[in-house]
Amino acid sequence: MTFWKQAIEIARVDLSVERRTGDVFRIVIPFSVIALLVFPLALGVDLSGISLIGPAVYWALGILFGMQVALRQAAADTPERRDLYSLLGVDPAAKFAGRAISGSLLTLGFFSALLVAMLILYNPRLSNGWVGPAIASTVLAAIGLTELGTLAGEVTAGLRSRTSLASLIVAPLAIPLVIGGSQTLEAITRKASILPWILLLLATDLALAVAGVGLARPLEETSR
């Protein structure tokens, strides 16, 4: 049970640190909401299709900006702190799990803010019963995105070009998440089954979790 104890303790501390600095709240959310505004503006007011593309824009921006939330966490991991955790006997896999937990919660917070903004700005026509699937797919996508961000952050730890390189690595690997997320809402509209998409998200999350936990030890050494 040390594993979960360590993971939860790390997640707890990460969240309390973020609560005190608040970059997600101060920078990522406002900028992403502005990005949401761009579409109606650039498409021209007369375009009636604005309410149609709402969900798609939500997913695209959510993934691109949400990535930054996960990557920020990785950036806070200075070499001194990595050494400290190692010598405190923290299992790298537990650290990965803890990071994934706290990052997922933050990313979820970000997605919620974005979702509300999207609903207000785009007033999309959604079929009945969209709430459950939307929440489920958002949660799963947030988890996957965070896992990816944490992994990419570790791989690029200590590199100067870190943020951009990590973005480059995360963005393509995030494609299954985008597909799964956006197709879930699509499927409801078309009254098709959402199961395959939810399963795709779930499978991606699990694969990333396995990769993260399995590769945690070699990853831990990458920055050295």
Add this chain to the structure above:
Amino acid sequence: MTFWKQAIEIARVDLSVERRTGDVFRIVIPFSVIALLVFPLALGVDLSGISLIGPAVYWALGILFGMQVALRQAAADTPERRDLYSLLGVDPAAKFAGRAISGSLLTLGFFSALLVAMLILYNPRLSNGWVGPAIASTVLAAIGLTELGTLAGEVTAGLRSRTSLASLIVAPLAIPLVIGGSQTLEAITRKASILPWILLLLATDLALAVAGVGLARPLEETSR
């Protein structure tokens, strides 16, 4: 003339740090292509309007880049480095100018790559004579977005220890930039005058420059 000497030296060092990492060519360009790929995937299979949303996606990604500038600023400007610059007699306003110059050049590089990729991948329907205005509005918007990012970064770094919502106010300043940028292309399509939009961009750039230079000293002090 010390002002410009300092500003240019700071820009030079910023750029040489970036150049070493090979960011723009090896990383940012592939990233922009992938980001462009994310949108169509999120939009799903049916949307035929891909060529319509090209410009909107273009501007949304521009904002993303501006935000990255902000986050990077906030992270790279450690207290030690701020003190160092102060005691080297660097005028805070010159520092802002230098950061804005290097950032604008990077953002412009990003926008150029993005524009080319967008044109190839999205094949948007553009009216004749779009090139000049597109370049003009891109340059102006790139400058504005970078100024904004730099300002947001300074405000966040400066006010980190305080609980302040000041940085939340910065992001909305992107709205005039985005309106100006997207409406310039709109205007050509409608064969309307692009002048008001170019002027809007110019005015915003100037206002941000004045704010950045004027607020540099007080901001520099609040960080302590």
Add this chain to the structure above:
Amino acid sequence: MTRTRILFALAGIAVAAGLWLAFTSPTDVVQGEFSRIINVHVPSMWVAFMAFGLTAASSIAWLLRKTARWDRLAEASAEVGVLFTAVGLFTGMAWGQAVWGRAWDWSDVRLATTAVMFFVYIGYLALRRATPDPYARARRSAILGAIAVIQVPLVYFSVNLFRTLHQTQSIRPDGSTMPTEMLIAMGVNVIAFTVLFAALIAARLDVAKAELAVAPAPVQADQGITPPRLSEVEDV
């Protein structure tokens, strides 16, 4: 060196045979002469898949063994894989232009996922360039190499997941949907491309070894650090 030459000679013979079959085998009824592109398009993609699989396998081997050979193999394989992906993309786009009337189509997930796979491995190569220390580079890229391979099944199964323009697999456990002659031509080409792949890898490994030989020898870290020269303080 000789190994590389022999492999290239074999690849030359095999590719020549493949091309001959490609131009003599019967064509598709609907697509006409254009269907011959299949003999380059499909083997390229399959070899690319194999290359990325090999990158993943050697990455894992590096993580287990930490010997530089596996790292060099992973790199060589990724580079060659990117090359073949490019060939596959290019032939696909040419084919699309001929039979669909356009080179690229957004509504097709196979196309998008293939492009993404291409960029994932561009990212892998970028990560390698960004890391100067050889050991750190090996470790970092091994991890990415092991993760990035999930892109391969995504590309492969994308046709089944979505309604696409692009063809679904024509070779399946339950039998093939292609005429036998076409199948034979393609089979020979797959073999030829595989031999070519092996030859390219061998050549890339030779280059890597040559680079290693000219790499500067490390210098003792504290060699350039001297006691201060106090007498010269006034000269500054």
Add this chain to the structure above:
Amino acid sequence: MTSLASLAHVGVTLGESRVLNGVTIAVSAGQVVGVAGSNGSGKTTLLRVLATLLRPRTGEGQVLGADLGSNDVFGIRSQIAMISHVPAVIPELTLEENLVHAARVSGHDMDRVATALRVVGLEGVMGRRGSASSFGMLRRAEIARLLITRPKLVLLDEAFSGLDSDAQALIDALIDRTVNAGGAAVVVSHDRAQLRRATTVFALSAGTLEEMA
């Protein structure tokens, strides 16, 4: 005497510089090993190898029974502690929260936190954030962390620096306690006086260790 750590012909290369070049050393229980050497000679690197944070490129070694090349190191790391040039403290957390975090994550009793804070003289300011603490306060907080986790192998990289003369006695107390409990300490310092507790003193130069008189 049981051997707690030993390196045999260890070489370390970072980037293009060869930092350690055939280092052989043995640290047994109860020993205090001093290491001296000029700037950039590789003292910090040596400590990082002993801390299992850096794997030797050549040569062999074992620390607390774990082979340095193997994955066993993950199991014994919690019994090693290092104080580095720059204190490792999470700046957004208070000093107390930092110690509680360290105790929780390493599975130690949280009751020790209050006592440790009192011992290092930070009881009255334990609510101050890391970012609002002076350098010496952070150093003391690190010592408190070592008192809580009771490592077997203590690695001190100029740990005296930044501590006022009263607080420097804490380092001696820490060393004593570790040694008495059957552990060992490796102490790096430029000041011979601070190496006075050392049972053996080595000088590091050109990547190799040599015993000093």
Add this chain to the structure above:
Amino acid sequence: MTSLASLAHVGVTLGESRVLNGVTIAVSAGQVVGVAGSNGSGKTTLLRVLATLLRPRTGEGQVLGADLGSNDVFGIRSQIAMISHVPAVIPELTLEENLVHAARVSGHDMDRVATALRVVGLEGVMGRRGSASSFGMLRRAEIARLLITRPKLVLLDEAFSGLDSDAQALIDALIDRTVNAGGAAVVVSHDRAQLRRATTVFALSAGTLEEMA
């Protein structure tokens, strides 16, 4: 003797803690002022006030002719230099590039960089990145920076720490040169021996300064 810096009844509050509480001090040309005090007593804070990086909440002061409350401080800052607990170096740049950058930005002759690197003994490793340098190498690079910019008021916050015994002489040389050129130095240290050059030594405690015997 011209006064280079003077504080009168200066008080500083950071967060909820009153750090300085009526500090009065005068530093004149040619003087070396030593400051001692226990951890957390406010020595670093005092140096930051003298560096014009922190404005006093109460009281008055002037440094190099600029009133601490006014905007004149921006004009005289380039004549002040401080060495802090943690070396300030841009990690992505090489040691040489760091110094060139500092020289350029402060309008000094770039020719001095090579000489300064030679003086501090880093000529052979000037191409090494900040991130690939040892703590003491960064300290030496900082001293080189001060040699290049020739400040009138030098503030040293435990600047000896991390330097090997040869390099510690650099600090003395730096102080001598500053003083001989009509400047002054304020030296903070926990080690009385390192304050030997001080013409006056103050002890800081409970937020006030007191001259020591």
